[in-house]
Amino acid sequence: MPPTRRFRLIPGAVTVLGLLLALGVPAARAHGVRTEVLAGPTSVVTVTHDDGSPLADTPFTVLAPEGAGPFLTGRTDAHGRVAFQPDRPGAWKVRVAGADGHGAVVTVAVDSAALAAPATGATVATHHAHEHDHAHDEAHVHADAHAHDHAHDHDHAHTRDRWSGAIAGLLLLLLVLGVGGVLLRRRRG
């Protein structure tokens, strides 16, 4: 490639990639799937698109630890939720899958303490690990002002995670290809 063309390529590429990132990262929030798990006497798995819209009316299967056959099957509710009452401790699996290939397989770790907890007790885990310094209970499923604030904070944190992940991935990609280019150049002398 002539040197002048190579020098035109770099600022052009930076501009195009920057614009695509600015457009792509917020838009990508609607394509991925995230999950939230409340493990307890009544365990709830909530599956949403990255923009918070639920995977509603999507088929799910709950598989018990070392169980033969599904423990429960059905379709997610309007909020993308699956609720079930585990009858033994262990790693429960919840598979939510649409025919278009969108979905997730989530492990719900239920221990004896969680099973013995009062019906309102639950522990929360999300696909993206954030600190939860307050106890959630099943009122979590009711929309109230706190839940809205929490969801709002959650979305912001998720967008930050998505941005940092996307940029880190881009830099890693360019690093790998850059190292590959240097090695190739050395090999060719």
Added chain:
Amino acid sequence: MHIPDGFIAPQVYGPAYGVAGVLWAAGLRRLRRTLEPSVMPRLAVVTAAAYVLMLVAIPLPGGTTAHITGVGMLAALFGAWQAFLSLSLVFLIQALALGDGGVTSLPVNALCVGLGGGLAARAGLLLRPRAVGVFAAGWLGAAVPALLVALVLGWQPHLARDGAGQPLYFPFGWQLTVPAIVLPHLLVGIADGAVALAAWRALGRGTP
């Protein structure tokens, strides 16, 4: 079009890792011999563009979304082998950095989208005039991988069932996966074709 972890049976992703591993090694050896170092900046930019384009979700009728893969653009500019290797790297980084796709599904995604899409795109390039061929490369680079992914996903319920006859992995057969995945990507292919054509006009004049 990325298949997530947990949807593919081990008896599929195990051999797929074997096949993809052999092809990754062969592809790297081939590129070490044939790739000109001066091409690397363009290759890095186009691979990075494919990575970023995959982040852009295109809303589709029915409430679902899909995205461009850029495989036609890569194959038109650099060949099917490079499209396969570049897309494999993109899928690995997306799985590790963003949690999109998955580690167990990586070889299936790489073979269906990178290799299948790359070969289909190169076939599209045979069309003349050249601009039509490049657009066809982009379109086929979206449509053919969608069909392959739909076939692999629809195969899972036939492969692995529990004692009660319930599918252990992805639960839907071909009669549902093929229309649900392929039809949207016939539309997405138009965007993929336009991107391939734009990239070829900007960077690809004189490429074989």
